[in-house]
Amino acid sequence: MKGNEALAMAAIRYGADGYFGYPITPQSEVLEKLEEEMPWETTGMVVLQAESEVASINMVYAGASCGKAVFTSTSSPGFSLMQEGMSYMCASEVPALVINVMRGGPGLGTIHPSQADYFQACKGGGHGDYHPIVLAPASVQEMADFVALGWDLAFKYRCVSMILADGLIGQMMEKVVLPEQRPRRTEEEIRKQCPWAVMGRKDMRPANIITSLELDDDKMEENNHRFQATYREIEKNEVRCELVNTEGCDYLMVAFGSMARIAMKTMELAAEEGIKVGLVRPITLWPFPTKEIKEAAKNVKGILVPEMAAGQLIEDVKLAVECKVPVAHFDRLGGNVPAPDEILNALKNELIK
Amino acid sequence: MAKIRGAVTVNTVRCKGCNLCVVACPCDVLALQPKEVNDRGYHYAYMAQPDKCIGCQSCALVCPDACIEVYRKVEQ
Amino acid sequence: MENNDIIKVENRVYKKPELLREVHMHYCPGCSHGVVHKLVSEVIEELGLAEKAIGVSPVGCAVFAYNYIDIDWLEAAHGRATAMATAVKRLMPDKLVFTYQGDGDFAAIGTCESIHTCNRGESIAIIFINNAIYGMTGGQMAPTTLLGQKTATCPYGRRADLNGYPLSITPLLAQLDGTRYVTRQSVHTAANVRKTKAAIKKAFMNSMEGKGTSVVEVVSTCNTGWKLSPEKANQWMVENMFEKYPLGDLKDNDAKKD
Known part of the structure; x- marks a missing residue:
């Protein structure tokens, strides 16, 4: 199957809770495949075509804040629109998966493959000091495998994981072995795994608030130090080549x-x-x-x-x-x-x- | 004949002296302290004419800082 | 009868809702936000939904709503509250999901998300505070600023040829198939406060029942931004705002059944 389709299938099999995205060449097959598969009928996964990439990334931000396994996919111009959301998600320490199937830029550019979003992905394309984990698949099999890896890392470190592919891998067809279907986590399981998640104050536990705002400079500096400590930990443990x-x-x-x-x-x-x-x-x-x-x-x-x-x-x-x-x-x-x-x-x- | 008597308490710490309760009161019960201020420097509201209160809750409803509690009792 | 005889717990008929935290709110004296926060807290309590409520706060004066109403909250990027609420409600349909947004957040930077969320008929409640000015940033022009109204960025009064016309957004939303209930209320008198509370309650119940989008616009004052006393600001609102933004229900699909 196509690399883009492998992403979609792997996400359903992972037990994803939701996808929010907007069509853009050369990755539209992700959303198309999801709509075709109708996972809401089988696993209960939500699939929504949003009104824009801006809305999509903020839907992912919200879903991630609820401890859900949510993701979006886009291509370069759309990823530029998502930078604000990337920054907010990293600042709020929520686990999300974002896929960029790169095309040639700058500007509207072309619809053909490119790797020119390397800086944008790796160096933090939005404002402030942050990093997502960036995974670079070189085969359709890796497109499928990195979905699970990306989410596992995101939940482990409460960070954003990215799959940075390009139009070639997205459109290329290869044999792929998909993972076994995993069940979606129940609300109770999510509450246990993500005690910080916004899911309502069950049993009147103290309120959970997900925000990136902290007007006290000293506290905001403390937050930044915490983000950086996480990044050092990731650098120590998660380098793959x-x-x-x-x-x-x-x-x-x-x-x-x-x-x-x-x-x-x-x-x-x-x-x-x-x-x-x-x-x-x-x-x-x-x-x-x-x-x-x-x-x-x-x-x-x-x-x-x-x-x-x-x-x-x-x-x-x-x-x-x-x-x-x-x-x-x-x-x-x-x-x-x-x-x-x-x-x-x-x-x-x-x-x- | 039974007469309804009301009274209010004002959380003087929360009160910002916005005067909206004074305006809302149909019986001229409330006023802002002419001299006294709270820790933040606001002239807080108080019952200047307590006998007139009918416990209608108008003051409490319009209060933006939820400072006012209202009590009502039927006088026999 | 002495006051002390009246002020007893058994005689209490009105008190601060428990969900409104015992903290000092940063709003200016007389600000309408405080009243609406109180109503939101009361309604959640009365419906017994404190364990199921999830709010999405905006960028603007109400950014810190999460510090005042003691439920789970998300703090959105500017304008994106309804997109976030969409995802939360889709992922957890059994929750009460609502946004709380000002005119800049809802009707300027977030217009795209506002319209599409309503058009999809997401079962969320939107509380939209329209005070015709940007409060948090210090009194600049809002999309809802009236013609002739002075703000920091239209210091000689809003002019249609320079600044365009004031945007009355709720009637647009009422036209969309996805909205269930669209109403415009205010909180300047006790009677209006009661009506607004009833509107919020209906909107929250619609969210719980999965009935589509409810929008409660609250025409509000910003006495600091308007450079008036709280009392004068209420008068100014009645005399000027209500002509452009008249109060009442714009749409209620449930009322049509009779």
Whole structure:
């Protein structure tokens, strides 16, 4: 099935409580698939086509504040509209899942794949200091798997998880093994798991209030310190990446998502020519696999960072290796996807000469 | 004949002296303290003419700070 | 009979609702918000819904409603309260879900969400405080500011050619198929307070019964923003606001049955 459809099916099987979204190419199949499946008839999951991305993200904010497993999906221009909600959700420490199937920008841009929302996703595209956990799938199987992973992490840390895919993974069809159907949590289970959740004052427990407002500067600073402590904890525990042929390689590529899939082929082409190239594929873009890249880059002559963005991922790679290794950039922009040999040529031209 | 007598208490800490209860009272019972103020500096409301109160609750209903409790008793 | 004979618990006929917390409210003296907070608390108590009530507070003067009414609350981003309430009610249909919003939140920045929530007929109650000015930010023009009315951002009075016309939004909402009950009330006299309370009660019951959207507009004063005493502000409201925003039910699907 399509990557977008895998997202929808995996969410139903996770026991999701609600989806709130607005159609935008190239991810509309998420909502279409959900409407087709009618999970409200089976699991009791709510599916709602909202009036805008702004409304969608605030519906997710509300659902998450109630301790429910809720999510939305969108593509780049829609994700820009959601930045306010992202900031509020992170400030309120509620667990939500947000999916961005990226397309080429800036502006209305194109409907074809891109990775140019890397900064926006990883560095906190809204106001204030915050991070969502950012998962980057490179296959339809990972689209399905990261739904559960994203929610599990979000509930574990009371944070927002993102799946940052692109139009290629969203539209691509591959075989996928879906997880077993899990039951949705009962209200009692949610009250136990999320004692902070807004669900009404059962047995007249003290009121729960979810707000991002704190006018006392000292208390707001305290809140910020608490958010940062959570982020440090996430950085310590949740870095995920895939290392391919990094042992004894002369050159390294760092790429994520569909670009990593293409880079795998580039690696094969390079091997045929006797060039030993390894690949580090960050699976979590935030927290970033800084240590892993530094380690893999110890004995290489240079690093190529192929992106469908004009130099975003490369900044974190340079920071990881502290500029001790030459780091070169290669991109295709505006919805274009490179062929494996284009990347190989870039590697030769930029690093081997 | 039985006569209805009323009385009110004013939470002088909450009262902000907005005067809306004074205006709402149909029997001219209430007034703001001419000199006394509460901790926040407001001239709080009080029963200036308690004998006139009929316990109609008008003052309590319009009070924005829910300062007023109303009591009513039938005088035999 | 002495006062002390009257002031006894058994004679008490009116007291502060328990759900209204024993804290000082930040509202200015005479502000209508306080009255409406009190009514919301009373109605929730009388309907026995304290364990099921979930409020969504706005950005504006009522942002701190969650500090005053002792139930579970969400604090929305500016204008998004009805979107949040939509999700809460859809996810937990057995709860009482209501928003409490001012004219800026509901009728300016949140207009899109307000209209679509009502049009979908979400079974929530919307309490809409219309005082024709932005109170929290210090008295700027609201969408509902009257023509000629002076505010910090129309200091010479609102002009249609410069600022557009005042927006009367509830009649628009009454036209939508999703709304069940749309009414406009005020709280400047005891009789009006009683009517507003009845309206809030009906709106909350509609939410519990899943009957669609109820909107209770409360034409209110902002005496500080209007630069009048609370008493004069009430007079000004009666003389000026009620012409543009006349009181009464705009729609009640249940009343039509007779």
